[in-house]
Amino acid sequence: MPSTYFDYSATTPVDPRVAKVMMNYLTLDGVFGNPASRSHSYGWEAEAAIEKARKQVADLLNCDPREIVWTSGATESDNLCLKGTAHFYHKKGKHIITSKIEHKAILDTCRQLEREGYEVTYLDPSSEGIITPDQVAAAIREDTILVSLMHVNNEIGVITDIKAIGEVTSAAKVVFHVDAAQSPCKAEIDLQDMKVDLMSFSAHKAYGPKGIGVAFVRRKPRARLEAQMHGGGHERGMRSGTLPTHQIVGMGEAFAIAKQEMAADLKKMTKLRDRFWNEIKDMEEIYLNGSMEQRVPHNLNVSFNYIEGESLMMSLKDMAVSSGSACTSISLEPSYVLRALGRNDELAHSSIRFTFGRYTTEAEVDQAVKDIKVAVNKLRELSPLWDMYKDGVDISAIEWAAH
Amino acid sequence: MAYSDKVINHYEHPRNVGKLDTDSAKVGTGMVGAPACGDVMRLQIEVSEGGIIEDAKFKTYGCGSAIASSSLATEWLKGKNLEEASKIKNTEIVEELALPPVKIHCSVLAEDAIKAAIDDYKKKQGSAPAQAEAAG
Numbered sequence: 001m002p003s004t005y006f007d008y009s010a011t012t013p014v015d016p017r018v019a020k021v022m023m024n025y026l027t028l029d030g031v032f033g034n035p036a037s038r039s040h041s042y043g044w045e046a047e048a049a050i051e052k053a054r055k056q057v058a059d060l061l062n063c064d065p066r067e068i069v070w071t072s073g074a075t076e077s078d079n080l081c082l083k084g085t086a087h088f089y090h091k092k093g094k095h096i097i098t099s100k101i102e103h104k105a106i107l108d109t110c111r112q113l114e115r116e117g118y119e120v121t122y123l124d125p126s127s128e129g130i131i132t133p134d135q136v137a138a139a140i141r142e143d144t145i146l147v148s149l150m151h152v153n154n155e156i157g158v159i160t161d162i163k164a165i166g167e168v169t170s171a172a173k174v175v176f177h178v179d180a181a182q183s184p185c186k187a188e189i190d191l192q193d194m195k196v197d198l199m200s201f202s203a204h205k206a207y208g209p210k211g212i213g214v215a216f217v218r219r220k221p222r223a224r225l226e227a228q229m230h231g232g233g234h235e236r237g238m239r240s241g242t243l244p245t246h247q248i249v250g251m252g253e254a255f256a257i258a259k260q261e262m263a264a265d266l267k268k269m270t271k272l273r274d275r276f277w278n279e280i281k282d283m284e285e286i287y288l289n290g291s292m293e294q295r296v297p298h299n300l301n302v303s304f305n306y307i308e309g310e311s312l313m314m315s316l317k318d319m320a321v322s323s324g325s326a327c328t329s330i331s332l333e334p335s336y337v338l339r340a341l342g343r344n345d346e347l348a349h350s351s352i353r354f355t356f357g358r359y360t361t362e363a364e365v366d367q368a369v370k371d372i373k374v375a376v377n378k379l380r381e382l383s384p385l386w387d388m389y390k391d392g393v394d395i396s397a398i399e400w401a402a403h
Numbered sequence: 404m405a406y407s408d409k410v411i412n413h414y415e416h417p418r419n420v421g422k423l424d425t426d427s428a429k430v431g432t433g434m435v436g437a438p439a440c441g442d443v444m445r446l447q448i449e450v451s452e453g454g455i456i457e458d459a460k461f462k463t464y465g466c467g468s469a470i471a472s473s474s475l476a477t478e479w480l481k482g483k484n485l486e487e488a489s490k491i492k493n494t495e496i497v498e499e500l501a502l503p504p505v506k507i508h509c510s511v512l513a514e515d516a517i518k519a520a521i522d523d524y525k526k527k528q529g530s531a532p533a534q535a536e537a538a539g
């Protein structure tokens with residue numbers, strides 16, 4: 001039996017309606033032409049499909065279709081926006097502001113820019129995972145060229161107040177980039193109302209295919225970028241490479257469905273989340289990571305104190321979830337996001353992220369809650385730390401030998 | 404990550420979970436690892452007058468491989484004398500449980516726990532007569 005999927009923030013399945021559309025753009029009897037071919041109908045039809053998808057994406061974001069640049073995903077969009085802005089404005093200044101809880105696509109790109117001689121300020125979130133407009137205002141300097149912050153955090157689901165921060169960056173005439181890979185279907189975006197210059201999106205977090213994404217590049221006031229991918233001059237020179245028509249129509253369709261169904265999706269996910277949380281919140285020594293108020297409704301990131309996350313996931317083998325524990329990732333550090341929130345190592349190691357989606361059912365949630373309770377009890381019986389906690393020993397006061 | 408059947412077996416049916424009387428002169432306790440690193444093992448042995456390990460118990464906070472390594476260690480310890488017990492090598496645990504390279508540290512921790520438990524027992528034995536003398 002396949003396990004129940006509770007990892008919608010890692011990726012989503014492609015909506016069957018999306019897959020159906022995509023299949024029309026691959027084979028000989030479909031629209032397989034190169035959208036850049038100007039001399040025949042194969043090319044024209046493909047181009048028309050691309051432009052339709054561009055409009056579908058723009059409609060969800062409330063922007064101009066000409067502000068949409070196709071990329072291979074949010075990682076590429078992040079790279080293009082950060083490096084492209086930094087390289088374009090390097091004569092104006094070399095200071096960039098971001099935060100400690102960004103996705104690696106931002107943090108690693110910033111590290112690269114540091115190697116190139118840029119200086120990066122990493123803002124600390126509050127214990128709830130929030131970055132405030134005041135923090136951004138205080139960090140902006142004479143030589144600041146770019147602020148990059150995420151809209152919805154992928155680990156803890158906390159929403160950043162992009163609208164308010166956009167007022168700060170726009171008054172200071174600093175470019176504002178937002179990684180919104182996690183937003184579609186979950187958090188409202190209105191680019192007429194948000195003073196954001198650049199924004200990154202991915203299709204596969206919103207029931208579209210993997211390997212396709214978008215960079216929003218504002219026209220008024222115009223955001224200037226240096227291209228990172230050179231070639232045939234596609235996408236107004238900002239991103240060369242033959243456009244993958246089937247991927248693009250998939251993203252367009254996914255975003256069109258998101259626009260139609262977001263309100264219903266949100267309602268459903270809130271209901272599932274509450275059902276889940278109300279059942280487990282009274283368990284002993286469990287902690288919700290990130291603000292409950294300023295949060296997307298499909299994410300619960302929970303630390304089960306005195307239990308290590310990977311062993312908990314092993315017990316929850318009928319559920320596909322992810323953990324902030326060290327043992328699950330290549331690096332041996334526990335989640336840097338939870339550490340940035342000030343969570344101690346035990347709590348960071350004991351965290352599990354549950355994310356719900358369009359196909360999650362109440363029965364699945366009920367089963368999950370049951371399984372979690374059994375697993376947590378079992379593992380606490382096995383845990384020397386739980387013993388010590390129950391005996392009233394202060395674990396933080398013990399001097400552990402490092403290893 | 405995929406776990407070997409043996410790891411899963413120990414994880415689902417851990418052997419010798421529990422706690423022995425830490426204050427008993429017959430019991431040696433080894434507590435190794437650190438919460439910050441994501442694993443803590445407590446391994447205890449109870450030694451007969453003839454120097455044979457009669458009982459062994461563990462509790463482990465850590466990943467499945469850490470739990471399996473310590474569970475296996477308690478199985479192997481029972482019936483051995485201290486000399487034999489101190490010769491258990493982490494590589495044998497790696498082999499028995501088919502641990503992948505990223506989990507070798509779990510077996511190292513189990514070996515450390517065995518050594519720490521034996522040391523604790525020996526220390527208690529060494530200091531017991533001295534205490535008796537002082538009392539007399």
Ligand SMILES: Cc1ncc(COP(=O)(O)O)c(C=O)c1O
Nearest residue numbers: 073074075103105154179181202
């Ligand atoms: C916040 C955030 N940014 C960037 C990415 C990378 O997106 P992609 O997989 O499209 O490259 C992800 C997804 O892992 C994400 O959650």
